[in-house]
Amino acid sequence: MAATPGTSPAAERTVIENCAIATVDADDTEYASGHVVIAGNRIESVGAGRAPEGLGNVAARIDATGHLLTPGLVNTHHHFYQWLTRGLATDHNLFDWLTALYPTWARIDEPMAHAAAQGSLAMMARGGVTTAMDHHYIYPRGTGDLSGTIIRAARDMGVRFTLARGSMDRGESDGGLPPDFAVESLDDALAATAATVEEHHDPSFDAMTQVAVAPCSPFSVSTELMRQGAELARRLGVRLHTHGSETKEEEKFCHELFGMGPTDYFESTGWLGEDVWMAHCVHMNDSDIAAFARTGTGVAHCPSSNARLAAGIARVPDLLAAGVPVGLGVDGTASNESGELHTELRNALLVNRLGVHGEAALNARRALRLGTYGGAQVLGRAAETGSLEAGKLADLVLWRMDTLAHASIADPVTALVLGAAAPVTASYVNGRRIVEDGRLLTVDEDAVARATRDEARRLARLAATA
Ligand SMILES: [Zn+2]
Numbered sequence: 001m002a003a004t005p006g007t008s009p010a011a012e013r014t015v016i017e018n019c020a021i022a023t024v025d026a027d028d029t030e031y032a033s034g035h036v037v038i039a040g041n042r043i044e045s046v047g048a049g050r051a052p053e054g055l056g057n058v059a060a061r062i063d064a065t066g067h068l069l070t071p072g073l074v075n076t077h078h079h080f081y082q083w084l085t086r087g088l089a090t091d092h093n094l095f096d097w098l099t100a101l102y103p104t105w106a107r108i109d110e111p112m113a114h115a116a117a118q119g120s121l122a123m124m125a126r127g128g129v130t131t132a133m134d135h136h137y138i139y140p141r142g143t144g145d146l147s148g149t150i151i152r153a154a155r156d157m158g159v160r161f162t163l164a165r166g167s168m169d170r171g172e173s174d175g176g177l178p179p180d181f182a183v184e185s186l187d188d189a190l191a192a193t194a195a196t197v198e199e200h201h202d203p204s205f206d207a208m209t210q211v212a213v214a215p216c217s218p219f220s221v222s223t224e225l226m227r228q229g230a231e232l233a234r235r236l237g238v239r240l241h242t243h244g245s246e247t248k249e250e251e252k253f254c255h256e257l258f259g260m261g262p263t264d265y266f267e268s269t270g271w272l273g274e275d276v277w278m279a280h281c282v283h284m285n286d287s288d289i290a291a292f293a294r295t296g297t298g299v300a301h302c303p304s305s306n307a308r309l310a311a312g313i314a315r316v317p318d319l320l321a322a323g324v325p326v327g328l329g330v331d332g333t334a335s336n337e338s339g340e341l342h343t344e345l346r347n348a349l350l351v352n353r354l355g356v357h358g359e360a361a362l363n364a365r366r367a368l369r370l371g372t373y374g375g376a377q378v379l380g381r382a383a384e385t386g387s388l389e390a391g392k393l394a395d396l397v398l399w400r401m402d403t404l405a406h407a408s409i410a411d412p413v414t415a416l417v418l419g420a421a422a423p424v425t426a427s428y429v430n431g432r433r434i435v436e437d438g439r440l441l442t443v444d445e446d447a448v449a450r451a452t453r454d455e456a457r458r459l460a461r462l463a464a465t466a
Pocket residue numbers: 077078079243279331332
């Protein structure tokens with residue numbers, strides 16, 4: 001057998017076999033009954049039938065009868081801190097919702113950020129997410145090292161992680177949406193972002209932690225911060241992330257303030273490119289989509305949040321047809337209380353079918369691709385994760401399909417996407433098992449639940465006395 005790149009003959013192996021497999025490789029290869037061999041932190045082989053004999057150093061052999069094996073899910077847009085403000089401002093559009101919540105968010109401190117990160121990460125990890133991201137842009141003065149706290153929480157959880165170091169410097173007095181006390185200065189935001197990249201960003205093939213430069217949105221960030229943020233990211237060799245084209249109100253704001261729509265504004269500030277991914281992208285005309293396709297700019301599609309805030313339906317079938325990389329995002333849990341990615345697989349399919357393309361908009365396999373390989377693409381990690389192929393990182397999930405919820409559904413990929421959220425028998429990140437029979441192995445879920453409840457109450461009390 002030819003050696004798989006990155007695996008050594010002595011590496012400890014885990015064999016998973018007798019399960020259905022959706023590899024999400026370029027040909028959408030599937031096996032009705034197949035095997036995967038994990039060696040160290042890599043996938044050594046994937047194929048039909050049982051694993052070959054004579055592998056050597058097999059530490060575990062899992063009979064996965066009744067299961068579907070897929071790549072781990074990849075979340076491409078989130079705001080962990082919102083875990084503490086779920087269930088508030090439930091009947092608002094984006095701008096009203098933001099205005100209602102900014103004063104509370106501006107009271108976030110380090111213990112709150114830690115509990116919220118743990119809650120957000122735990123919810124995703126036990127639901128099959130192996131690569132997570134957090135777009136954090138609230139940095140009240142004197143509240144400690146929020147970025148470091150969030151990164152530590154992800155490391156402890158054992159999830160692959162991108163921190164998108166956000167920032168806001170356009171307060172109300174500069175015509176922006178956030179109150180002045182919730183924003184940083186331009187220089188502080190740039191310096192802190194650079195320091196976070198230098199301290200935490202790992203450019204390696206199998207990095208567990210990466211950092212992106214991520215000013216929040218056109219209506220909360222100065223043009224200078226957009227421009228200099230893009231320059232900083234390119235100087236440091238990291239990716240760029242922001243919110244874009246989320247609502248009609250944002251489009252109007254851009255026309256009034258900049259004399260152009262959001263996509264043209266992004267282009268004018270250096271914010272289109274292969275190293276950029278943007279959340280939402282709901283209100284895009286044909287020329288906006290062509291600009292994204294021409295430049296290789298990626299999209300984090302957040303169907304539940306877009307519905308919760310009545311933002312609209314992103315043109316995912318048109319984006320995909322144009323060749324734009326598209327992944328899925330839960331968005332912050334103040335606008336998507338569930339905080340788990342299965343809902344987005346399902347809602348991406350359902351919501352897009354309500355658009356002009358009808359039943360041809362997306363199918364179950366395309367939805368699974370958005371939540372796996374598409375996500376890895378927009379995070380710049382498609383060579384490493386997002387599909388089950390020899391040589392890629394061992395980020396994979398074993399979904400149980402033989403229980404009441406799924407046993408009678410004809411096809412396992414349809415069952416995963418359109419059925420109820422499937423129980424996760426095992427989830428591996430970087431070859432390490434972090435979920436077993438639906439429970440996290442890396443943290444005490446009940447302790448995390450208590451900490452998030454206590455910190456949410458403390459935040460509510462602080463906000464009420466502000
Ligand atoms: Zn967002």
